[in-house]
Amino acid sequence: MIIRCPYCGPRDVIEFTYQGDATRRRPDPASSDQDAWNSYIYDRTNPGGSHREFWLHGGGCRQHLVITRDMTTHAISSVAFARSIVAGESS
Amino acid sequence: MTSSRLSKGGRIDRSRSIRFLFDGKAYSGHPGDTLASALLANGITLFGRSFKYHRPRGVFAAGSDEPNALVTVLSGDVREPNVRATELEIFDGLVTRSQNRFPSLEHDFLAVNQLAGPLFSAGFYYKTFMGPAIGPLRGTRFWMFCEKFIRRAAGLGKAGTSPDPERYERMNAFCDILVVGSGPGGLIAAEAAAATGARVIIAEERPLAGGSLLASGEMIDGRNPAVWAREKAEALASLPNVRFLTRTSVWGYYDGNVLTAVEHVSDYKPNRTKGLARQRHWVIRTGRVILATGAFERPMVFPGNDRPGVMLADAMRRYAIEYGVATGSAVTLFTNNDSAYDAARALSIGGVNVVAIVDVRPDISGTCRDIASVAGAELLLGHAVTATHAGKTLSSITVQHFNAETGRVSGAPREIRTDSLGVSGGWSPAIHLASQAGGKPEWDEDLQAFLPPEPNQNWVMTGSAAGYMDTISVMSDAATKGSAKSRLVLPAVEAPMLDSSPAPVFEIEPAIKSQKAFVDFQHDVTADDIRLAYREGFHSVEHLKRYTTLGMATDQGKTSNVPGLAIMADVRGISIPQAGTTRFRPPFTPVSLGALAAERHGDLRPHRLTPMHDWHLANGAKTYEAGLWHRPMIYSSHGETIEQAYTREAKAVRDSVGIVDVSTLGKIDIQGPDAAEFLDRVYTNMFSTLPVGKARYGLMLREDGIAFDDGTTWRLGETQFLMTTTTANAGPVMQHLEYYLDCVWPELRVHLTSVTDVWAGSAVSGPKARAVLEGCVTGTKVDNDTLPFMGIVRGKIADVPVMICRLSFSGELAYEVYCGAGYGVHIWEALLAAGKPFAILPYGLEALGTLRIEKGHVTGAEIDGRTTAHDLHLDWMLSKKKPFIGSAMVHREGLKNENRLSLVGLISLDNQSINGGSHIVTDPRPREPADSFGHVTAACYSPALGKYIALALVKHGTSMIGNRAFATDLLRDKHCAVEIVSHHMFDAEGSRMHG
CATH class of the missing domain: 3.30.1360.120 (Probable tRNA modification gtpase trme; domain 1)
Incomplete structure (x- = not known):
């Protein structure tokens, strides 16, 4: 699998580390809603199709990326820096 | 009489002789021979014993699809097992040995396994693993009992035990187009692709380019097709944008058009140049792949079909045309399709005596009839082979009437004397790489075969791999696959007009069977095994495969896949596409571990x-x-x-x-206007209140409230901190911090730099x-x-x-x-x-x-991924003034349960050392396994206390203080009486460090 890092260019998957589901949202830090925290920490879906996930380019620029990947074909449809994606969504 | 060298023909160099050993006996062959062709030329037809039943087996194919003729190659102390004799090029001094026989190939004790046939039927291992439900051999005990006998009897070659002194290399390559295979399709596709200026790599698993052209009876541009192929390959190899790799088997197709291949660089050479690698492993990243991998001929399934002397019709043809070897003095052919007639034609041109052609079809084309008559072969239409007979090698076959519509065998058996039978059950495109790439193959009724699926990556298939079964259509398809705008002028091909559609007959099943009919030769899976699997409820092809091990041997079911599925479809009363097919997985051909490791062996860790x-x-x-x-x-x-x-x-x-x-110690430089806020969020305690020039001990939790790491962080400036982590967690903590800055709090203006070194x-x-x-x-x-x-x-x-x-x-x-x-x-x-x-x-x-x-300070032994701040008595560090990572979960009821293990000290009462990892129990030598209520995390002799002491995690830790227990190490049989004490065993008030 080749991931097109927006900073480093196309690189082999061996340089990257999977960092989990990028669709989950961390509850308000001050919240004590146990269900929300439980769901954030433990619940994961495994969709047979497009999915968003965090990857760390540890063997390159050390940036976290948000990758949209088809779970059945492994085809990657988009790659972006996690910082800009997450910042964009929370603003 | 048996197999022998023909007086002429073959691309071998008859002017030179090569001496080699097989089972300790010297033989000679010629440059260009494989071990299989050279042994056949010497009249050897017995190559090995089969996997389960130790049946005598001969060579069955002529390439990488060979299921039977596996040998061990010896060089000094080094042995390489399971090498296909059909691919092994001979050289002076080659030493080979047959496999799975004792004491010798001719006299094998374990051939008695044939008599115990039913014992080794489908699912044998599963049934044995389970064992009887009652009695002395209940449960897995029966397996334990059988294991040592089975391990000896079943199997392939034995792996060597001495280190491999050979050198292996690995290469990365990049190209625009990778062409796999160099038969007529591969050559033309590569030529068309190279003409566009693209960077092309061609990988051919055999020593020579040409594929089917090497043993074809056709003419191309009025010339011998093998010569045409050689010249075409040479012209391609001389182009600056083409790399032509021979003896290179592409074995894996991975995501992102990454393919892996093994090149046999020098293992066919007698005197290897010092430093030259034996094999080279290639990882090829390519824009587009053209799979011109050809097709494998399928065997027919009939009683006695595994006798030495029975082989694929195309293999027979290749031994004659490529190596000048007649596989018998009176050969017969048994077929359900026209390709056997092409083989008959080539065989008779090559000087092989074809005595009869047995065809399940009631009628055939005029072209086929002409070929049979020119070859002088008796034609038995609407017939099938129902048994084979042999002394040491095949002596005759039994032929009966056969109705291809009903599958019924009838009429009086007739015996035909023959010492070599070529079978053809149609052709299966080599779709293995496409299947690895993730595509689901599609059944073609006309070809009675699975064709490549719709491409899901940037690849195409051409040639017979794509279902084009004659050279003319192969070439015209390949040109357009090589380049859509190809203007290649294709050569003129002279070939007989043959029909590529076989009769849908896979198995001949006479009413009375005296002989086993094999489907998977390498794993000894018979047609009856498949029917047994069906009766025992294993209907899906995936279950069938695992229950019978059909197609799971080193040949990956190249010859057995489709016949096996066809038989299962038949017993289920459904069509083959309804039964479906299993997916092929890497490797396409076996890969040596040496090639995969290359120079990466020994101690590879950084120090x-x-x-x-x-x-x-x-x-x-x-x-x-x-x-x-x-x-x-x-x-x-x-x-x-x-x-x-x-x-x-x-x-x-x-x-x-x-x-x-x-x-x-891990050291991370943390800078930025929000550095203090960031630390407040990642540590359980407060850091924003820390004055410049001061350090503070900090504790980090995971999101789920479990302790993660501890260390001191020093405030070097208003916006600069130096964090220290435990040695072991330096990397994980850095990654943890980076994750939160990138993925959770991108708004924080903080920068991290690892400064450990x-x-x-x-x-x-x-x-x-x-x-x-x-x-x-x-x-x-x-x-x-x-x-x-x-x-x-x-x-x-x-x-x-x-x-x-x-x-x-x-x-x-x-x-x-x-x-x-x-x-x-x-x-x-x-x-x-x-x-x-x-x-x-x-x-x-x-x-x-x-x-x-002595001080009761924790390290990774106590922060073990299961303990909480409460367990370690660090709950005083959990700030109530701010949220932090883990703050929402750390107070969960279950994490505060008194039942949890918590940190205590232990003092040895009998002046014995306490073993690390010991369990805390009340009775040191219980008759039955007793409950452990804790374990020792670290132990030492304390000079300050003059005693052996330890830290331990113990249930109800704090309330156990003052109690006595035993620290027991069952593995080393050490049991130590201890008193449970507070983890602060020395200077509990901390006066010494504050002085």
Whole structure:
């Protein structure tokens, strides 16, 4: 699998580390809603199709990326820096 | 009479002879021969014994699809098992041995397994694993009983035990187009692709380009097709944008058009040039793939179809045309399709005597009839082979009437004398790589075969792999697959007009069977095994495969896949596409582990050494590895035991002063306007209130509330912190922090830099530690007012800038002195010189551990991924004023349950050492396994207490204090009576470090 890092260019998957589901949202830090925290920490879906996930380019620029990947074909449809994606969504 | 060399023909070099050994006997062959062709030329038809039944087996195919003729190649002490004789090129001095026979190939004791046939039927292993439900051999005991016999009897070649002295290499390659295979399709596609200027790699698994053209009876541009192919390949190889790899098997197709291949660089050469690799492993990243992998001929399934002398019709043709070898003096063919007639034509041109052609079809084309008549072969239409007979090798076959519509065998058996039977059950495109790429193959009714699926990556298939079964259509398809705009002028091909559609007949099943009919030759799976699997409820092809091991041998079912599925579809009364097919997985052909490892063997871990490493070694340090670091364990002097050495070192720290190398601690430079806020979020305690020039001990949790790491963080400026982590967690903590900055709090203006290797650290500990610093530090005072507990100062030692923080892991008055890594030894030696009046001693990790165990300080042994701050009595560090990572989950009921293991100290009551990892129990020698209610995390002899002590995690820890128990190590049979005490075993009030 080749991931097109927006900073480093196309690189082999061996340089990257999977960092989990990028669709989950961390509850308000001050919240004590146990269900929300439980769901954030433990619940994961495994969709047979497009999915968003965090990857760390540890063997390159050390940036976290948000990758949209088809779970059945492994085809990657988009790659972006996690910082800009997450910042964009929370603003 | 049996197989022999023909007087002419073949691309072998008859002017030269090669001597080689097979089972200790010398034979000769010619350059260009494979082991299979050379042995056949010597009249050898028995090549090995089969996997389960030890049946005699001969060569069955002529290439990588060979299921039977596997041999072991010996060179000195090194043995390589399971090499296909059909691919092994002979060279002078080659030593080979047949497999799975004892004591010899001709006389094999375990051939009695044939009589025990039903015992080894489908699902044998599963049934044996389960064992009977009652009796002395119940459960897995029966398996235990059988195992040693089965291991000896079943199997392929034996792996070698001596190290492989050969060299292997690996290569990465990049191209626009990778062409796999160089038959007529591959050559034309590569030519069309190369004409566009694209970078092309062609990989051919055989030594020569040409594929089917090497054994074809056709003419191309009026010339021998093998010569045409050779010239075409040479012309391609000479192009600057083409790389032509022969003897290179592409074995894997991975995501992103990454393909893997093994090139046999020199393992076919008698005298290998020194330094030349035996094999080279290729990882090829390509824009587009053209799969011109050809097709495999399928066997027919009929009783006795595994006898030596029975082989694929195309293999028979290849031995005659390519190697000048007649596989018999009177050969017969058995077919359900026209391709056997093409083989018959080539065989008769090559000088092989074809006596009869048995065809299941009631009628055939005029072309086929003409071929049979020219070859002088008797034509038996609407017939099938129902048995084979043999002494040492095939002597005759039984033929009966056969109705291809009903599958019924009838009429009087007739015996035909023949010493070699070529079978053809149609052709299966080699779709393995496409299947690996993820595509689901589609059944083609016309070809009675699975065709490649719709491409899901950037690949195309061409040639017979794509279902084009004649050279003319192969070439015209290949040109357009090579380049859509190809203007290639295709050569003229002279070939007989044959029909590529076989009769849908896979198995001949006479009413009375006296012989086994094999589907998977390499794993000894018979047609009856498939029917048994069906009766026992294994209907899906995936279950069938696993239950019978059909197609799971080293040949990956190249010949057995489709016949096996066809038989299952038949018993289920459904069509083959309804039954479906399993997916092919890498490797397409077996790959040696040496090629995969290449130069990457031995110790591949990085070794991390501190700046003071050489000093430690020069001063008697015995080191061990802690993570990737090499750290001093003890500094031994004159024959001390380890315990004596660390006791002496730890005592020196408590009595006067010691020094320890702490350069390995993880160090992260944290800067930015939001650095303090960031630390408040990642640590359980508050850091924004920390004054500049002070350090604080911090605890991090995971999001789920479990303790993650601890360490001190120093505030060097309003917006700058230096975080230290445990040695082992330096990487994970860095990754943890980066994750939160990138993925959770991108709004925080904070930057992280790992500076672990930038600083060298020396910790000076003991009552005289301040005196040592006073003796060497300039530019700052180090008294209690200037440098209080957790204070930081900057100054110089021996003219080199240092940063000193007063913090203590040992519980003594202690300082960590940091300097640039390049000055590590300089500062270390200066501190030792200043400590000389106080008899300063360097101490190792054992003494460091002893000092912290006495104090009850935790490390990774206690922060083990299961413990919480409560368990470790660190709940005082959980801030109530702010949220932090883990704050929402840390107070969950289950994490505060009194039943949880919590930290305590142990003191040995019988003056015995306590083994690390011991379990805490009430009865040291229970008759039945008893409940453990805790375990020892760290143990030592404490010079300060004069006792053996330990830290342990124990259920109801705090309320157990004062109780007695046993620390029991069942593995080493050591049982120690202990008293459970507070984890603060020494100087509980901490007066020593504050002094």
